[in-house]
Amino acid sequence: xxxxDTALHAWFDGELPPGEAAAVEARLRENPxxxxxxxxxxxxxxxxxxxxxxxxxxPAPARLAQVVWQAPARRRAALWAAGFALFVLGGATGAALLxxxxxxxxxxxxxxxxxxxxxxxxHAVYVPEKRHPVEVxxxxxxxxxxxxxxxxxxxxxxxxxxxxPQGFDLVGGRLLPxxxxxxxxxxxxxAAGQRVTVYLRKPDTGPAxxxxxxxxxxxxxxxxxxxxxxxxxxxxxxxALVGSLPRExxxxxxxxIYRQGAITARP
Amino acid sequence: MHAPAAFxxxxxxxxxxxxxYARSLVFDAGTADDLVQTALERALTHWHQFDQRRDILVWxxxxxxxxxxxxxxxxxxxxxxxxxxGEVPPHSHLERWGSDPGADVGLRIDLVAALQSLPVEQREAxxxxxxxxFSYAECADALAIPLGTVMSRxxxxxxxxxxxxDGRAPGSSAGAxxxxxxx
Numbered sequence: 001x002x003x004x005d006t007a008l009h010a011w012f013d014g015e016l017p018p019g020e021a022a023a024v025e026a027r028l029r030e031n032p033x034x035x036x037x038x039x040x041x042x043x044x045x046x047x048x049x050x051x052x053x054x055x056x057x058x059p060a061p062a063r064l065a066q067v068v069w070q071a072p073a074r075r076r077a078a079l080w081a082a083g084f085a086l087f088v089l090g091g092a093t094g095a096a097l098l099x100x101x102x103x104x105x106x107x108x109x110x111x112x113x114x115x116x117x118x119x120x121x122x123h124a125v126y127v128p129e130k131r132h133p134v135e136v137x138x139x140x141x142x143x144x145x146x147x148x149x150x151x152x153x154x155x156x157x158x159x160x161x162x163x164x165p166q167g168f169d170l171v172g173g174r175l176l177p178x179x180x181x182x183x184x185x186x187x188x189x190x191a192a193g194q195r196v197t198v199y200l201r202k203p204d205t206g207p208a209x210x211x212x213x214x215x216x217x218x219x220x221x222x223x224x225x226x227x228x229x230x231x232x233x234x235x236x237x238x239x240a241l242v243g244s245l246p247r248e249x250x251x252x253x254x255x256x257i258y259r260q261g262a263i264t265a266r267p
Numbered sequence: 268m269h270a271p272a273a274f275x276x277x278x279x280x281x282x283x284x285x286x287x288y289a290r291s292l293v294f295d296a297g298t299a300d301d302l303v304q305t306a307l308e309r310a311l312t313h314w315h316q317f318d319q320r321r322d323i324l325v326w327x328x329x330x331x332x333x334x335x336x337x338x339x340x341x342x343x344x345x346x347x348x349x350x351x352x353g354e355v356p357p358h359s360h361l362e363r364w365g366s367d368p369g370a371d372v373g374l375r376i377d378l379v380a381a382l383q384s385l386p387v388e389q390r391e392a393x394x395x396x397x398x399x400x401f402s403y404a405e406c407a408d409a410l411a412i413p414l415g416t417v418m419s420r421x422x423x424x425x426x427x428x429x430x431x432x433d434g435r436a437p438g439s440s441a442g443a444x445x446x447x448x449x450x
């Protein structure tokens with residue numbers, strides 16, 4: 001490999017200082033064959049990225065998260081928070097939810113809680129994205145295309161929740177693979193640039209499980225999660241709200257989504 | 268003293284990308300996850316050694332890289348088959364190496380098979396720079412190799428991948444097809 005080749009590869013990887021990069025670019029302009037080669041490299045790299053990005057969304061085995069959290073964590077806080085959530089939601093909804101509440105702290109680690117885990121991972125993957133946080137942005141959402149598309153693919157009613165009163169604007173949404181079919185992620189952002197995501201999917205189990213739906217809260221370090229299953233039978237929908245926000249703030253958002261979701265579930 | 272929750276959260280967030288890196292080393296998903304688990308356990312044991320100014324993924328990759336080398340040494344007497352010498356593993360492995368129902372099947376096998384036929388050192392460096400978007404310096408740091416070695420592995424890997432996708436054997440310009448396009 002000669003010096004020219006080394007410079008070309010370094011340029012391709014964005015490793016050259018501006019002056020040297022300009023020299024390589026000049027060479028590319030004069031040499032169409034070389035330019036064609038670089039285009040192929042770029043196509044290969046894009047194809048690799050597309051293939052490898054799909055891998056990020058494959059659910060990780062629960063044992064890996066368990067390894068990370070194996071030392072005693074503070075479960076008491078999670079229990080208390082769930083109780084607080086029920087208190088605030090109050091009344092009829094609280095009573096309905098209370099029926100199914102069981103040890104929320106364990107839920108994420110147990111088998112039943114694997115999909116909220118995927119919601120947390122999807123949140124962790126896409127929230128830091130600067131250029132491609134969503135697949136369909138709110139600007140592209142003409143005539144309610146986003147909600148229609150996701151509703152069709154998920155086979156559950158997807159509504160673009162309005163979190164404006166809570167200070168969060170919709171960024172957009174994306175379709176994601178889940179263990180048993182598609183799921184969707186909606187992303188919201190506030191003026192401070194903080195992002196929360198709403199993860200929606202068709203629940204794993206049948207009507208029997210939907211009937212025992214509970215509103216659960218989990219905290220993993222900075223990340224808070226509220227998740228619940230709503231509706232029964234074919235229209236049942238699993239929701240997870242994920243964000244690095246104080247519990248109280250996340251709860252306000254969860255409550256707003258819960259209210260709007262309940263309207264959608266009964267058309 | 269146990270690792271703080273904030274550190275555990277960083278580990279948790281890094282799991283998807285760490286798994287992806289592990290699968291550039293070993294193709295079997297279960298074995299790759301074993302490697303990830305080992306790396307996470309070592310990271311938790313040595314959490315106080317992590318410098319928060321560093322990118323945690325670079326640190327975790329260096330741990331996983333070393334764990335993989337340890338593992339290979341331990342199994343050196345068993346004939347561990349690495350698809351590093353141009354041998355294409357069976358399709359069951361190809362399919363498991365990332366399943367994307369939306370992708371074109373022919374193209375997928377072509378690309379993944381070509382990648383798998385690269386020597387592991389080239390594949391690892393090419394993916395860290397091309398996919399994880401590590402800088403050469405980060406890549407050198409993670410793999411504990413000189414910068415010049417990173418550059419030569421990345422460039423050789425890139426050229427070799429293209430040659431294989433063109434249906435040419437590595438290094439040959441004659442054009443004897445080793446991989447057939449299935450699309």
